[in-house]
Amino acid sequence: MAFSLVYLEAVEVPLSATALELIAGAARLGDPVAVTNHAVTPDVVAALGAAGVSGVVVPEGGNEAAQQNFLSFETELLAIALSETEASGVVLPNSVNGKEIAARLGAKLEAGVITDAIDIAADGTVTKSVLAGAYTTQAHVTEGPLIVTLKGNSVEFVAPATAEDPDLLEIPVEDVKPGARIVEVREKAESGRPDLTAARIVVSGGRGVDGDFSQVEELADALGAAVAASRAAVDAGWIGHDLQVGQTGKTVSPQLYVAAGISGAIQHKAGMQTSKVIVAINDDPDSPIFEIADLGIVGDLKNVLPQAAAALRERS
Numbered sequence: 001m002a003f004s005l006v007y008l009e010a011v012e013v014p015l016s017a018t019a020l021e022l023i024a025g026a027a028r029l030g031d032p033v034a035v036t037n038h039a040v041t042p043d044v045v046a047a048l049g050a051a052g053v054s055g056v057v058v059p060e061g062g063n064e065a066a067q068q069n070f071l072s073f074e075t076e077l078l079a080i081a082l083s084e085t086e087a088s089g090v091v092l093p094n095s096v097n098g099k100e101i102a103a104r105l106g107a108k109l110e111a112g113v114i115t116d117a118i119d120i121a122a123d124g125t126v127t128k129s130v131l132a133g134a135y136t137t138q139a140h141v142t143e144g145p146l147i148v149t150l151k152g153n154s155v156e157f158v159a160p161a162t163a164e165d166p167d168l169l170e171i172p173v174e175d176v177k178p179g180a181r182i183v184e185v186r187e188k189a190e191s192g193r194p195d196l197t198a199a200r201i202v203v204s205g206g207r208g209v210d211g212d213f214s215q216v217e218e219l220a221d222a223l224g225a226a227v228a229a230s231r232a233a234v235d236a237g238w239i240g241h242d243l244q245v246g247q248t249g250k251t252v253s254p255q256l257y258v259a260a261g262i263s264g265a266i267q268h269k270a271g272m273q274t275s276k277v278i279v280a281i282n283d284d285p286d287s288p289i290f291e292i293a294d295l296g297i298v299g300d301l302k303n304v305l306p307q308a309a310a311a312l313r314e315r316s
């Protein structure tokens with residue numbers, strides 16, 4: 001049987017559900033060989049063997065270089081592991097880092113990359129859920145080994161009847177020349193507001209805020225709510241990406257979602273339409289956001305938001 005690689009970001013005993021699902025995904029393509037960017041203990045190797053992994057690849061001499069190299073170290077490690085094992089594909093987690101490594105590896109090897117996979121078939125056909133789950137598509141790479149990032153909870157892991165006794169291969173990773181260097185790490189200041197995905201109330205602003213989130217924040221603070229945003233507001237640089245709601249942002253389902261100056265594009269709705277009560281504030285009465293709103297206020301958010309915040313403060 002041909003080999004496949006599975007990239008594991010962290011491996012410890014017991015193996016996480018994510019690691020086991022990734023191993024199961026890789027096993028569809030071949031005999032799985034685990035690759036990780038740090039040294040592993042014998043009990044980790046044994047646990048990987050029990051999960052059906054036939055080989056474990058780690059960097060020789062540890063991963064000190066990995067800390068400085070913005071994932072080019074991991075990319076290089078996987079590229080060498082691919083050439084050593086002649087694996088038919090690499091399965092990575094569908095995380096930010098997993099996708100970044102997949103993209104770098106694809107560019108380096110001129111190989112096809114498929115992200116957001118929910119299934120992998122033995123012939124390399126990959127199933128993806130797209131447009132906020134509205135469609136399922138199947139894709140096949142046409143160049144190089146298959147590089148795929150697999151979403152969590154999509155492939156079931158079944159423990160093999162017999163454990164493997166994996167070989168541990170330490171690969172020297174050289175010549176990783178960083179194109180950039182981290183010069184300072186600053187902790188983000190706490191906003192004091194609830195975490196967006198756990199908040200019971202969310203006040204969200206879109207392009208309609210026109211660069212000024214202060215009134216959105218004022219209403220959020222009067223309600224004890226989290227602040228969120230549409231992608232238009234995030235792309236304009238008015239607020240951080242971590243607060244984006246929607247298909248390519250966070251999915252929220254609070255008791256109350258206030259959408260101010262947001263038109264209600266399908267990609268935004270994908271992240272908030274299961275909210276219990278939706279209040280929309282928009283100056284265009286024909287805006288699609290009103291189709292899903294429980295309460296619609298047609299008006300300029302610059303008038304509506306401060307009035308709502310003042311009324312709430314009077315009550316408290």
Ligand SMILES: Cc1cc2nc3c(=O)[nH]c(=O)nc-3n(C[C@H](O)[C@H](O)[C@H](O)COP(=O)(O)OP(=O)(O)OC[C@H]3O[C@@H](n4cnc5c(N)ncnc54)[C@H](O)[C@@H]3O)c2cc1C
Binds near residue numbers: 230287
């Ligand atoms: C692959 C893909 C993924 C995407 N992922 C996301 C995602 O995760 N999240 C997301 O949000 N979008 C996403 N988008 C973008 C999405 O299609 C929309 O472009 C975006 O949601 C629009 O943001 P908006 O509603 O803030 O802006 P607009 O659509 O421009 O709407 C602004 C609204 O504000 C109203 N308005 C203007 N001024 C005022 C005022 N003073 N008072 C009251 N109302 C006012 C306008 O009437 C309008 O309805 C994605 C798009 C693609 C193609």
